Amino acid sequence: KSMFNAMSLLSFDLKFLKVECMVGSNAVLNYVCRQLVAPICALFILIILVLKRRFVNPSMEYKVEAVNTIGSIFQVFFISILMSATIPFVCYPHPGSAGL
Secondary structure (H helix, E strand, O other): OOOHHHHHHOOOOOOOOOHHHHHHHOOOHHHHHOHHHHHHHHHHHHHHHHHHHEEEEEEEEHHHHHHHHHHHHHOHHHHHHHHHHHHOOOOOOOOOOOOO
């Protein structure tokens, strides 16, 4: 079960994190939160790299390392980002519309 939870987190399924408890069940707000996962990860990476430069290695080229790291993260999460962006366009037939 923990493997499925990890996979749902990789596909930006925020039900695993119980985001609805904080933001409510608003579909637009859930979509925005799902879309902000990758940029927030990029922000955390930048913060970590700035702290690394400040405390560990002052001569580090953090801009080059930031671009490489963030590029790798976005490459790994590309399918998840794409799936998350296209979820609003998925249409399901209504069960009560047999005549249409």
